[in-house]
Amino acid sequence: AQKITQTQPGMFVQEKEAVTLDCTYDTSDPSYGLFWYKQPSSGEMIFLIYQGSYDQQNATEGRYSLNFQKARKSANLVISASQLGDSAMYFCAMRETFRGSTLGRLYFGRGTQLTVWP
């Protein structure tokens, strides 16, 4: 079974509009972390935002926010006021915190290609 599912291969948004990128996950570990990364065409992986499974509040980092719905096992990324530079591949990832440590593997989804148009 897929640990991370991103169902949107591609998304389009107009500049200055908000966009939501979907991510669902599968785990039985009560302690886990959820991450979003941005990958521009250059290939580098840029960390955007993190949400812990015990965090009560949704994570926010500037124009990025994570809509965390634990019961639904979803961790959608919301980008507000999109910019042309936001065009990139976006990956959702999860790490299970095995026995209270960070030794668990990091699982990635297939990614969503976001295109921002003027």
Added chain:
Amino acid sequence: DGGITQSPKYLFRKEGQNVTLSCEQNLNHDAMYWYRQDPGQGLRLIYYSQIVNDFQKGDIAEGYSVSREKKESFPLTVTSAQKNPTAFYLCASSILRTGVNTEAFFGQGTRLTVV
């Protein structure tokens, strides 16, 4: 500056040859990872290491080998047994801290092409 350095950025290999991709980090991270990325695909884990002189296979370890003789270095060898090695390879590292989950840091990647 602290970070992860992968080299080379581009690599060409003839069929039947082994090739080694370098990954060095000066972040004092315990864990290091190798991922493979194919066009339109996500990242697939090849190998990971949590401590010096120890490593575990990921989902697609066949045809690859690694070593972890030093904390800061985790080279990946693509052997001739790997049937389709042309791909983008990413190295990552992360800290290990009980009860705390932290992001992984990535290198710039190596694009391997078999000619």
